[in-house]
Amino acid sequence: MEPPKRSRTATRARLLAGALEVFAERGFAGASVEDICDQAGFTRGAFYSNFGSKDELVLALFQATTDRLLEQIEALLPDLATQPGTLLDAVLGLLDEAIGDQRQWHLISTEFTLHALRNPEAARALNEQRAMFRASLTRLVEEISAASDVTFSVPPELFVRLIIALHEGARSQSLLEPTKVPAGSLEHAFLPIVLDAVSQPSH
């Protein structure tokens, strides 16, 4: 049974990659399942045996992206425990690395968020996905603060929400004005200030 499974994984991966291209260029609303199949070189049958809908495919894209990001952050944990000061730089660096094409990712993730604001079912699914990502990131922040004997004067979950809000807002400015606001520059300028202000030695 191995070959069919490998092939199914490969089909999903090619559909996800094709969808990312198509969505980025035509927008979430403007891209049809046919467009995605054409781009990836599959039939509609192949699409629907992998995803129930366009929404489900986007959520799978989000999941794949956040899984990759969390995996890379976790790989850094052993180093971070001995060098806690580098936490933010490492996380911010990964945000850029794990997401290859920031413009493409911004277009599709922002567009799906707008879709969710008009569609309660999509909002529910997106919120669930985002909550899982925040929970993983919060656990990492807690592990690192424990390893470095630091406590926060704000709930770690709120600090994670700040990182996400600032990153998403800053990315919009960076994409509109790449030379004036290099990717990550607002995060690098302000997150260390906040982290320092809310950190206290545990003992």
Added chain:
Amino acid sequence: MEPPKRSRTATRARLLAGALEVFAERGFAGASVEDICDQAGFTRGAFYSNFGSKDELVLALFQATTDRLLEQIEALLPDLATQPGTLLDAVLGLLDEAIGDQRQWHLISTEFTLHALRNPEAARALNEQRAMFRASLTRLVEEISAASDVTFSVPPELFVRLIIALHEGARSQSLLEPTKVPAGSLEHAFLPIVLDAVSQPSH
């Protein structure tokens, strides 16, 4: 010549209000000039004698919204000079007040930003409009810091970019999860921390 001018202003205002409704419900790409005219009760002729294109109308909406916001902030200036500590609360309060329907405004402004990321001419016009808004806000921050004898360890323009990035990113979370992230809560939790950390007495 007064009545025609008043009437022209009223026509523009009704077209702007109609467009806000139509864009919020159908999206920027999905809304046609006809839809906007139907909503506002005007002909296409009336539309094109006021706006060269849909893009131009959205930029006029941005201008009207930011003008209203800056006007309200400026009205507060005399009080702020004597009570500098209330600056952020006042500005954050106005962001909510000046923009009546946050959801509607988020949908249209985010959608036009995505449009600009695919269209260099729209990007140029949007960047110009955003630069003017940032310049006005930066001047206000500088006036207030001078009046309260405080200097910043970061350029005021960068602090303004932070406020905008955090506000835009936080608004997305607030609209997706209104009860978990009340409007303005991330800004209120973190901007005073940053302001305090970057402020130094002038003498």
